[in-house]
Amino acid sequence: MSSILQEKRNNLFVISGPSGSGKNTVYEGVRARIPEIAQTISATTRAKRDGEIDGVDYYFMSVEEFRRRIDNGEFIEYVNYGHNYYGTLKSEIARLTELGRIIVLIIEVNGALRFKELFPEAQTIFIIPPSAEELRRRIVGRGQNTDAETETRLNIAVKEMANKDKYDHCVINDDLDQCIDEVYNIIKGDDQE
Ligand code: 5GP
Numbered sequence: 001m002s003s004i005l006q007e008k009r010n011n012l013f014v015i016s017g018p019s020g021s022g023k024n025t026v027y028e029g030v031r032a033r034i035p036e037i038a039q040t041i042s043a044t045t046r047a048k049r050d051g052e053i054d055g056v057d058y059y060f061m062s063v064e065e066f067r068r069r070i071d072n073g074e075f076i077e078y079v080n081y082g083h084n085y086y087g088t089l090k091s092e093i094a095r096l097t098e099l100g101r102i103i104v105l106i107i108e109v110n111g112a113l114r115f116k117e118l119f120p121e122a123q124t125i126f127i128i129p130p131s132a133e134e135l136r137r138r139i140v141g142r143g144q145n146t147d148a149e150t151e152t153r154l155n156i157a158v159k160e161m162a163n164k165d166k167y168d169h170c171v172i173n174d175d176l177d178q179c180i181d182e183v184y185n186i187i188k189g190d191d192q193e
Contacts, residue, residue, distance in 0.1 A: 010121045011097075013187055014105045016112045017127030018157030020138035022173045023106055026127055029180035030187060037187070038101035040092040043069065046084035049144055059089070077107070077114040082152045088115070102187065108156075109163045125186055126167035130174040 017023040031037050043059040045066050054060045061069075066085045069075060078087025088105060096103045105115060116124050129135040139145075139153050164170050169186050173179040 010123065011102045012105075012119055012122035013103070014107065014112045014115055014122055014124045015127060015183070016107060016109050016124070016160065016167070017173070018129060018135060018139075018160045019153040020135050020142065020157065021127040021129045022138070022176065022179070023127040025176065026171075026173060026179050026183055027104060027106055029176070030184050033180075033184055034102065034187060036100070036102050037104055038096050038099065039104045039106060040088055040096065042086055042092075042105075042107065043075075043078075043089055044084060044086045046082075046086070076118065077111040079108060079111050081108055082149060082156065086111070104187075109160045109166075113163070113166055123169065123186060124167040125169045125171060125183060126164040127179065127183075128161070128164060128170055128172045130172060 015023050015027060027039065031039075041055065041057070041059060043061055043066060045061060045063050046058075048054070048058075048060050052058065052060075063085065066078075066087070069089070070078060070087075074089055074091070075087040076090050076093065078085060086107070088107065088111065093103065105112070107115070112124055116122055129138065135157055136154060139157065140150055145153060171179055171182045171186075
């Protein structure tokens with residue numbers, strides 16, 4: 001069976017983009033076309049949103065447990081983002097490697113750059129929202145956050161945008177299908193960058 005796994009350049013990809021960039025939607029579009037792909041499940045201390053499932057969307061845990069895992073050296077990277085901890089467990093990379101998957105981390109900028117230092121072979125992809133106004137509209141319009149959280153996410157978004165040139169690839173999410181195509185080509189290894 002011809003598999004993308006036999007043709008690809010490497011199997012580690014990191015996707016970042018400000019809250020509201022549409023990075024998760026882009027990933028879902030790519031995943032529909034590459035069955036071997038899998039996203040790492042991060043640990044977080046933030047509250048579960050409606051519809052989220054522990055062990056599927058995140059490993060939800062208390063601050064105490066998260067800190068205990070930090071002390072145990074269980075994280076490849078972790079950050080404090082918007083007053084909550086988020087981190088990638090070493091066990092997640094091991095689990096997906098064992099399954100032979102193309103591994104995608106969808107994480108914020110500081111964690112992504114740290115991960116790239118540790119795994120230089122990883123390809124980093126930054127998803128850019130079409131405009132600052134559109135970004136604000138998406139973050140505010142999402143309605144999942146309190147006003148204070150929305151403001152924090154907008155501030156973080158501006159800082160994240162300032163780091164986009166540190167990524168291997170930047171893709172504008174203006175037209176969703178085109179953005180998915182571009183990310184698909186990067187992961188499949190067909191882009192010429
Ligand atoms: P949300 O609360 O919207 O699910 O995620 C907030 C931000 O944290 C997003 O930018 C998301 O990509 C990022 N994030 C999720 N998991 C991790 C992780 O394990 N490490 C890092 N550094 N960021 C993460």
